[in-house]
Amino acid sequence: MKLSLARLLEAYALLWPASAIHITPSSNGSLALRNSYDYIVIGAGIGGLVIANRLSENTSVSVLLVEAGELDDRAEDVTVPGNIGQENPSRYEWTVTTTPQQFLDNQTRTFSQGRVVGGSTIVNGLCWTRGAAADYDAWKNLGNPGWGWTDLLPYFLKSENYTTHSNPSLHMSPAQGKHGRQGPVQVGFPRYVYNQTFNFLDGIQELGIPLNEDLNSGYGTGANFVPGSVKVENQSRADARTAYLDPVLSRPNLELLTGHTVTRILNGVAGNKTLRNSFQKAGSMPGEVTVTGVELAANSTAPRYNVFCKREIILAAGAILSPVLLQISGFGPAEHLRNLNVNVLVHLPGVGSNLQDHAMVQPVYKYTAPDVFSALDIVGATREAAKKEYLTNRTGNIGPWTATMVNAVAFPALDEIPSQLLHLITNETAQNLPPTYDVTLRAGYEAQKTEIRALLSRRDVAAYELMATSWGQLAVGAMHTLSRGTVYARSSSIFDNEPPILDPRLCSHAFDCEILRMGLELNDRLIATDAMAALLPIPPADLGLMILRIGRHSWKPSEEWCTRNFTPRVLLP
Numbered sequence: 001m002k003l004s005l006a007r008l009l010e011a012y013a014l015l016w017p018a019s020a021i022h023i024t025p026s027s028n029g030s031l032a033l034r035n036s037y038d039y040i041v042i043g044a045g046i047g048g049l050v051i052a053n054r055l056s057e058n059t060s061v062s063v064l065l066v067e068a069g070e071l072d073d074r075a076e077d078v079t080v081p082g083n084i085g086q087e088n089p090s091r092y093e094w095t096v097t098t099t100p101q102q103f104l105d106n107q108t109r110t111f112s113q114g115r116v117v118g119g120s121t122i123v124n125g126l127c128w129t130r131g132a133a134a135d136y137d138a139w140k141n142l143g144n145p146g147w148g149w150t151d152l153l154p155y156f157l158k159s160e161n162y163t164t165h166s167n168p169s170l171h172m173s174p175a176q177g178k179h180g181r182q183g184p185v186q187v188g189f190p191r192y193v194y195n196q197t198f199n200f201l202d203g204i205q206e207l208g209i210p211l212n213e214d215l216n217s218g219y220g221t222g223a224n225f226v227p228g229s230v231k232v233e234n235q236s237r238a239d240a241r242t243a244y245l246d247p248v249l250s251r252p253n254l255e256l257l258t259g260h261t262v263t264r265i266l267n268g269v270a271g272n273k274t275l276r277n278s279f280q281k282a283g284s285m286p287g288e289v290t291v292t293g294v295e296l297a298a299n300s301t302a303p304r305y306n307v308f309c310k311r312e313i314i315l316a317a318g319a320i321l322s323p324v325l326l327q328i329s330g331f332g333p334a335e336h337l338r339n340l341n342v343n344v345l346v347h348l349p350g351v352g353s354n355l356q357d358h359a360m361v362q363p364v365y366k367y368t369a370p371d372v373f374s375a376l377d378i379v380g381a382t383r384e385a386a387k388k389e390y391l392t393n394r395t396g397n398i399g400p401w402t403a404t405m406v407n408a409v410a411f412p413a414l415d416e417i418p419s420q421l422l423h424l425i426t427n428e429t430a431q432n433l434p435p436t437y438d439v440t441l442r443a444g445y446e447a448q449k450t451e452i453r454a455l456l457s458r459r460d461v462a463a464y465e466l467m468a469t470s471w472g473q474l475a476v477g478a479m480h481t482l483s484r485g486t487v488y489a490r491s492s493s494i495f496d497n498e499p500p501i502l503d504p505r506l507c508s509h510a511f512d513c514e515i516l517r518m519g520l521e522l523n524d525r526l527i528a529t530d531a532m533a534a535l536l537p538i539p540p541a542d543l544g545l546m547i548l549r550i551g552r553h554s555w556k557p558s559e560e561w562c563t564r565n566f567t568p569r570v571l572l573p
């Protein structure tokens, strides 16, 4: 689509305000936008917002931030920690479903992905936990200078305003030099503590897993209350929008375009005869491709229009949709792009591969002791009271609406990899990767596996995590998975890609199922400890059924269990 430059410049002169512009579909973006910006950032999630914030610190550069979703309305289901996971946040999410999971039950899973200014930080669980130092060092070892723990620590410090719990008897103390107090993301602990959290932490210690006074110190194992991205003074969600956008809304060089999806990244080939000729000869670009801007639209039927960039485009559309947009724009595996009728600009087999998800199971061990008070009890008059307390007593309140859904976490280490698991890691490899993986991806995977194997042998690196809620859900998540999946564009129109062809191939490597099984077995021993037995927990159906539920991300307390009989592919003796 051709735009009239003069018209745009005219419109720009009229609309350029004294502070950051927020342009919505009803503002008619094609009129309100400038023809070009120094930087265009795609996606206003945490990644995009941090970049847009930092780039626009320099008043001489112009930054356009494009977001498919809108600003959220700051309603209770977004801001109140106690409501997270209780109400349906789907109005701020993309509809993303996986393909049938052939290594589990052949059924699909939904994948939660934020579609709103703030991205997934508007819908996420608020847990504020870094990886172990060794995890980041493994990134560095894989050929990424600048991504090790000591490289990243200054940025961790810069990002946060960390406040420890006001109750000193809770065995938490921030490690020296590992926390920031001036950063934009507010981090703290809920004032309200459910009594059963103490049962959980006592039980965990009975099993020999120690408390870790600071789960974010780089020593990544142990257990404790989980810090949250919450504003301490009023115990509300701290998200990417409040941390990185709201404070800089007065910058005139930053423009936010909401309700617009980037449909394609534009390149310099079409407008350059030399490049066009060589492209036509070779069928893909033999040399470098310069990106020149983005094509945008409010929806599939709205007109598309172009905005150009003078310096860089930053693609921050999230782990699922970033590779999809790259593929649609001509960057990705050539064969797949040709199937989509997309011109292959750069054949990059890795785009859409090496997809990893932290597989999770969420069993509920219902606490039946009569005096247990949990989030499930916040109904009727109790809910009204909790709400009133939360709304009227922000600075002093200790009410249950301040407590995040996950109250405490445990990160157990393997210390030493059991021989059966080692056998799996060593011997079950290539045949489990997607057949589409080429030699470069296979080599990259082997390098990752070497790192993961070393990580899993360490005392300070977790193999899995337990996440305890107040109502007896002891979710188990795998921390270092070996399954690898793919995400491919379904068609060359971004609007046909909700969902894309997303196959995380959960448990395609049997190791991941076995790790989850170890977590479930730890749960069994945990509920048998004196501390936990006092809650009279009722364990759920058998482990095989639980493993079937991997990846069914649903934090809603649920009694419903899958009835299909299922045996994991490999069971340890």
Ligand SMILES: Cc1cc2nc3c(=O)[nH]c(=O)nc-3n(C[C@H](O)[C@H](O)[C@H](O)COP(=O)(O)OP(=O)(O)OC[C@H]3O[C@@H](n4cnc5c(N)ncnc54)[C@H](O)[C@@H]3O)c2cc1C
Pocket: 042, 043, 044, 045, 046, 047, 048, 066, 067, 068, 069, 112, 113, 114, 115, 116, 117, 118, 119, 120, 121, 123, 124, 125, 126, 127, 128, 129, 260, 261, 262, 263, 316, 317, 318, 319, 321, 322, 325, 494
């Ligand atoms: C349900 C859930 C719970 C989670 N819980 C936790 C937790 O407790 N602790 C934790 O640390 N992490 C948690 N996470 C993960 C964390 O929120 C994400 O890792 C983080 O938000 C990723 O940041 P991002 O910038 O890469 O992508 P996102 O934050 O997802 O942002 C991507 C943005 O790009 C936009 N976009 C996509 N395509 C386009 C396009 N073509 N044009 C324009 N805009 C586009 C999207 O609408 C979205 O707003 C959770 C995530 C989810 C979904």
Ligand SMILES: *[C@@H]1O[C@H](CO)[C@@H](O)[C@H](O)[C@H]1NC(C)=O
Pocket: 028, 030, 031
């Ligand atoms: C937006 O402006 C363009 C350019 O003037 C015009 O063609 C289009 O019809 C307008 N769209 C709406 C929805 O007003």
Ligand SMILES: *[C@@H]1O[C@H](CO)[C@@H](O)[C@H](O)[C@H]1NC(C)=O
Pocket: 058, 059, 060, 061
């Ligand atoms: C700000 O941007 C201008 C224009 O690109 C550049 O000349 C200048 O060096 C930048 N200033 C800083 C402090 O980075």
Ligand SMILES: *[C@@H]1O[C@H](CO)[C@@H](O)[C@H](O)[C@H]1NC(C)=O
Pocket: 102, 104, 105, 106, 566
């Ligand atoms: C899933 O489908 C595959 C292929 O159709 C089949 O071999 C397998 O038995 C199925 N698994 C389950 C648990 O139904």
Ligand SMILES: *[C@@H]1O[C@H](CO)[C@@H](O)[C@H](O)[C@H]1NC(C)=O
Pocket: 161, 162, 163, 181, 182, 183, 184, 186, 232, 233
């Ligand atoms: C950090 O948090 C404390 C509350 O714990 C607050 O008083 C202070 O203003 C915050 N500082 C910044 C820079 O946000």
Ligand SMILES: *[C@@H]1O[C@H](CO)[C@@H](O)[C@H](O)[C@H]1NC(C)=O
Pocket: 195, 371, 372, 373
């Ligand atoms: C939590 O335990 C304390 C100490 O035993 C008790 O006083 C309090 O009533 C309990 N709270 C709830 C909500 O059961």
Ligand SMILES: *[C@@H]1O[C@H](CO)[C@@H](O)[C@H](O)[C@H]1NC(C)=O
Pocket: 079, 231, 233, 234, 236
């Ligand atoms: C919490 O306090 C912050 C100021 O720190 C304010 O901007 C925000 O609106 C408050 N949130 C709620 C939900 O009251």
Ligand SMILES: *[C@@H]1O[C@H](CO)[C@@H](O)[C@H](O)[C@H]1NC(C)=O
Pocket: 272, 273, 274, 275
């Ligand atoms: C076209 O592309 C070539 C190769 O990148 C470049 O050298 C040349 O300057 C470009 N021409 C124009 C008009 O941009």
Ligand SMILES: *[C@@H]1O[C@H](CO)[C@@H](O)[C@H](O)[C@H]1NC(C)=O
Pocket: 025, 026, 298, 299, 300, 301, 302, 303
């Ligand atoms: C698509 O976008 C156009 C332009 O903003 C708008 O007029 C129209 O109502 C939208 N259609 C849908 C289905 O949302």
Ligand SMILES: *[C@@H]1O[C@H](CO)[C@@H](O)[C@H](O)[C@H]1NC(C)=O
Pocket: 389, 392, 393, 395, 396, 397, 398
């Ligand atoms: C507010 O909280 C403080 C501290 O917990 C408490 O003393 C006070 O009674 C509460 N006020 C109301 C109105 O709930």
Ligand SMILES: *[C@@H]1O[C@H](CO)[C@@H](O)[C@H](O)[C@H]1NC(C)=O
Pocket: 419, 422, 423, 424, 426, 427
């Ligand atoms: C891998 O399999 C081979 C052949 O079955 C066996 O000899 C070897 O011990 C296995 N490796 C591990 C680490 O178990």
